[in-house]
Amino acid sequence: SQTIHQWPATLVQPVGSPLSLECTVEGTSNPNLYWYRQAAGRGLQLLFYSIGIDQISSEVPQNLSASRPQDRQFILSSKKLLLSDSGFYLCAWNRGYSPLHFGNGTRLTVT
Amino acid sequence: AQTVTQSQPEMSVQEAETVTLSCTYDTSESDYYLFWYKQPPSRQMILVIRQEAYKQQNATENRFSVNFQKAAKSFSLKISDSQLGDAAMYFCAFISNFGNEKLTFGTGTRLTIIP
Numbered sequence: 001s002q003t004i005h006q007w008p009a010t011l012v013q014p015v016g017s018p019l020s021l022e023c024t025v026e027g028t029s030n031p032n033l034y035w036y037r038q039a040a041g042r043g044l045q046l047l048f049y050s051i052g053i054d055q056i057s058s059e060v061p062q063n064l065s066a067s068r069p070q071d072r073q074f075i076l077s078s079k080k081l082l083l084s085d086s087g088f089y090l091c092a093w094n095r096g097y098s099p100l101h102f103g104n105g106t107r108l109t110v111t
Numbered sequence: 112a113q114t115v116t117q118s119q120p121e122m123s124v125q126e127a128e129t130v131t132l133s134c135t136y137d138t139s140e141s142d143y144y145l146f147w148y149k150q151p152p153s154r155q156m157i158l159v160i161r162q163e164a165y166k167q168q169n170a171t172e173n174r175f176s177v178n179f180q181k182a183a184k185s186f187s188l189k190i191s192d193s194q195l196g197d198a199a200m201y202f203c204a205f206i207s208n209f210g211n212e213k214l215t216f217g218t219g220t221r222l223t224i225i226p
Binding site for chain 1: 144146154156158161202204206208213214215216218221
């Protein structure tokens, strides 16, 4: 069966520090991969999605970036965090047009 | 671009009663998929139910069912015999069967269950 792992679960970082959130999927190949952000009490905002290695689309201009070094690995990064980067980050995967399967999320607090 | 609208930011229902959450969407496509996700306080996103646009029959999963009105572009979720564990944020989502494979979410409805 397929599983998705996302870490860390919580993170507190000072403004200006770098960020690296990691997501891996097991049990499938060539998944579509997604990073979403959710502000407190709000909906989900799509940040990046990838349909293959070296195929990453950015939805919202910001100081975040994403990379896919391996087929089933998706990394969300920032060189310098802003206060506005605080939120709940969710990684997800699917194949084709199947439902998205989500990781457990990372709660990021930028202080 | 597709949009998904959930016009009810908050809803509440008495335990064991039935509640309906509304969702409308806007698309020029004819072939697509619709989903309802549940996000409990743990913030885990859980798929509740899915509907293929080419199917006329409304999807049902135990106490959860949808009322899919394709012409009206409406996709409501009915929860029967509400239970305390149903308390969560509910998100409606859309994905087109053409072009890119991005899932578009509504802004969510927070459902409270009154004991």
